[in-house]
Amino acid sequence: MSTEGSYYVPEQSKLPLAAALGMGVMAFGAGSWVIEGGTSTVFLIGAVIMAMVMYKWWSIVIEENTQGIVSDQLKHSYVLGMYWFIFSELMFFVCFFGSLFYVRVLVGPWIGGEAAIGLFDDTATDAAIANATHLWNGYDATWPPLVTPDQAVNGDVAKFIGPQESMSFPGWSQILGWLPLWNTIVLISSSGTVHIAHHALKEGNRKKFNRWLGFTVLLGIIFLFLQAEEYIHAYQELGLTLESGIYGTTFFLLTGFHGAHVTLGTIMLLIAFLRGLKGHFNEADHFGFEAAAWYWHFVDVIWIGLFIIVYVLG
């Protein structure tokens, strides 16, 4: 705890209320948008308010920083804020990873009439056997499920039709054409590049910083591009969609939310890049960039989890 001078308590501000208004309008607008026949107008109004507020808010924070009224203690508050925000993001992913684990390891076998991880014995329970004989006759629990329980029972008229192929590891022979691998390489190297940029900044080498940060942003964009490519492939060639049962569900939700976070991270890095070009940040004080970099590392870690669990072991 360094407490030189007094902690900066900002003046009154209209921004928080405006931000809350923006969020409220967005939430309401989103609610009416997804309802059948709804439109996106209200949502977009909210989004515009929100964007304006965010722009203004961060401008003020940056300005405060350049004016030098921000004490080390306040900076530490920002750091803590960012840590805990990332932690909350992590828990959001934990929720989806946990769900994947649950449906994959437990629900599948229950529906298929097998013993789900038997802790004490490995015979299927009565209920599981009944599931397989009375409800989902013919469903074979494998992962990734190319046939859904619904499809096993109802054939072609099923509501959920499984994909023809999965995204899993295709075998060593085709490894070079396996997109997720390239994505992994791209993302991991971007973690490296951002790290180099960080060091360059700490050394005071701004040119190098700008270059490597720009490079990172580029890698982020390449990743997103590849992911879009992958989705198109999934929808058009593999028949893997949101509607193809639990596999499509978990696949798209996990990779999709990750993609959304990459987008956010890329934007954050892009802003840091632009600020860098403008000459913001110095060796000692570059929290705006650091926060974006942490976030980027976090997104990277999530991807490694995804790559292993969703793709390699998929």
Next chain:
Amino acid sequence: MSKRARALFLGLFSPMILCLVAGGAIAEEATWNSLNMPEGVTEVSQAAYDIHMIMIWICTVIGVAVFGFMFYVMFAHRKSKGVTPANFHENLTVEILWTIVPALILIVMAVPATTALLKVYDTENPDIDIKVTGYQWKWQYEYIGEGVKFMSELRTPQDEIYGRAPKGEHYLREVTEPLVIPTNKKVRFLITGNDVIHSWWVPDFAVKRDAIPGLFTAAWAKTDQAGIYVGECTELCGKGHAFMPIVVEVKEEAEYDQWLAAKKEEAVIYQSTIGKEWTDAELMAKGESVYAISCAGCHQAKGEGIPGVFPGLVDSSIVTGPVEDHIGILINGVAGSAMQSFADQLSEVDIAAVIHYKRNSWGNEMGDTVQPIDILNYKQTQ
């Protein structure tokens, strides 16, 4: 206390005292048993009751000790008695003690709790298997392997519920057809749901298992006491949640066999009526009763529906459209909505009758006739 405060105090307290007295009177009248958990008639319910009582006693003892000490403190160590406060704020021994002792008590509780739970889960090797399916808002019972299957719905009339008629003795505890099981046989219930989650609870059996759409849960009961046992749906399942009771009739084995045989015969007789030509009047009468039981819950008594939730059936494009579509919607339901498939719930006769009824009531005058055989044909072409 100021005068005004006193008046306020009395004014507010007198109804409370009255209430306490009234409560006391009710408690007096009620026997201990009606306040406590029923012991029930199965091994499992007995086990649940026993562990419940153990818990009550343990908690009572701890409660008396803790609260007793607290009251003593409140009485003895009050400032008005002129005590000077002590200043201690730590004592490792007692702190360790009151961590360990509750932990030991927990171990003592865990033992009977575990054996009781093992009983609940002992669903293997049943004599009879019954599939229980929860629907919005009724139950279906299927005797697996016997070809016997029927729906069981609330029989209490709407008038009693809405206070237009005096409430009968069995208010909300009566159904169209109870589940029947024999004494001294291990009956296994395989419970599932058709739409949302329900929960099948018969307190006297200590059977409560959620009826989850798409998955089975299992429970069992075996009793030597014939009688009628009433239960409830215990998972919020929409607006009829309170109106889907369970009635189980336990019959002596011989009686049960007779009942089952009669039930099977009924199914055979029924088959022959499908082919028969029904008259308009017969269909209308049958249809009206089916409608009241199966459809009015959502589409309302006169087909007016509830805007935004359940469509009205007067002037509906389906009801006044081609018969085919109309049959289709009953057989298949509407995916992703509360409108379920009635193919398994209602017989061909019922479906035909209710369609006929709708098309010719409340100002709908289609004039066409729908026969049970049409339904059968529709099902077969699918």
Next chain:
Amino acid sequence: MAHGPSESFFSRWLFSTNHKDIGTLYLWFSFAMFLLGGAFAMVIRAELFQPGMQLIEPEFFNQMTTMHGLVMVFGAIMPAFVGLANWMIPMMIGAPDMALPRMNNLSFWILPFAFAILVATLFMEGGGPNFGWTFYAPLSTTYAPDTVNYFIFGVHIMGASSIMGSINIIATVINMRAPGMTYMKMPLFVWTWVITAFLLVAVMPVLAGAVTMMLMDINFGTSFFDAAGGGDPVLFQHVFWFFGHPEVYIIILPAFGVVSQIIPTFSRKPLFGYSSMVYATASIAFLSFIVWAHHMFTVGMPIAGELYFMYATMLIAVPTGVKVFNWVTTMYKGALTFETPMLFSIAFVILFTFGGFTGMMLSIAAADTQYHDTYFVVAHFHYVMVAGAVFSGTAAVYYWLPKWCGRMYDETMGKVQFWIAFIAFNITFMPQHFLGLAGMPRRYADYGLQFADWNMVSSVGAFMYGGAQLLFLFNVIRTIGWGKPIDDPKVWEGAEGLEWTLPTPAPFHTFSTPPVLK
């Protein structure tokens, strides 16, 4: 640096960056929500006064039950404690304000919008949420009215508000303590709040995940909660309760903190076992993550899971017991006086413990087969939440109000309110144990004749309890406007801590330069 409160009423309350003003906003908002949620409860109790449907339709009854639970938990109790945290934490640790004052105001202002959206659904076609505050799928997905989408996004922004609020509290406590205010010197209220904030940051995102899955299932054809696609409705329950169980400790831990401040004051004796209190709080928080499925004993989990969750749940009695024993021992050999805050705190200890006992009974899986989803559960959680959280919140207001506004409340009226509340509370909820054991399921709009008597008693109690709340409102307003002015910084003879070294009423800005503790 801002100086006094702004001149203009609107700019003072709308654009504030002052922890005290924001705390006040939170408190008033939560009280308004408490009255609203209470009004919903009154509708429920009025309908249940007699068997039969008298006043409302079952469909609306479900909306009332749901909204009552949601509004009370998310609108009344949680913001109330955030309000107290805002007011007290900076004062207790010697900080000038919260760490991130602007975000603080944002956290608050999201709430009115979120609840406006939620309440607005009641007036839309299809009606408000009608699937219980636990919104189990598929009743809340496939079978829900369209308005569920508003509910989902409302929960999203409400969660964002909670996360921001918690991050703020964590940052404040870690970063803003006055020199010498080491962790193990922090008042217990601060401790319980950091731990609560940690719980919130950990589980609010999971709730967001749960509603997001619902959104996808409803609108985008996914099958998280549909066995036909390989999902499972029970998945929803796991996700929800992974949030939901910690949530109930989020509700109670700050209440523990409040009581741990009040009891020593009126016992004129330091809190017994301070460090074990801290560890107990942390253990409760840890355990809260690993017991969630005790709400799901009837879904047909494999027995191994059932046994595990049963044992884990039972363990919570140990750290909670430590707390109860510490409170009682704090009183032991003190010099007790029984002002209103103390009365509420003592009632808290007794009634919460009682509710804890019924919690222990519920944790026994085999017996829970009988209790689950009956009024026994309703009774359990109102003992811990009303006699727990609400009583301690009331105690906190009586305890700190004089400090906040420099005026003393009317002690007689406070005591009268206490006794009415205490007795009426028990009249309302004690009979619900009997109802539950006798077999009355919860969320029932109508019931058989055998339950009529106790329901009537319970309803009468509920109306009286509601009356006590109006008295509370009156007393608070009277104090703020017309209470007897006081200026003793300590207010209470036995009060200890930094916050009591400040002048009374607490000035707009405090500790602009940090105090130094020895």
